Amino acid sequence: METTKFRTNIKCDACIAKVTPVLNETVGVNNWQMDITNPAKVLTVEGKIEEKKMKEALEKVGYKAERI
Numbered sequence: 001m002e003t004t005k006f007r008t009n010i011k012c013d014a015c016i017a018k019v020t021p022v023l024n025e026t027v028g029v030n031n032w033q034m035d036i037t038n039p040a041k042v043l044t045v046e047g048k049i050e051e052k053k054m055k056e057a058l059e060k061v062g063y064k065a066e067r068i
Helices: 013-026 051-060
Strands: 003-008 032-035 042-046 065-067
Touching: 013 032, 013 051, 051 065
Parallel strands: none
Antiparallel strands: 003 042, 003 065, 032 042
């Protein structure tokens, strides 16, 4: 299975709550996880994704993701 990691500006549990519906819709429930303890605030996505669609959806709710 393909794994893609992104550096984000998602910093806390409240941020995660805000992006959860967006990520569940664009990459699928249980296909992503956030590590806010990592200084890069890493979002890990499993499986094939439409990266542009996911980034645009995150930007609509105020967050950014950059592939690392």
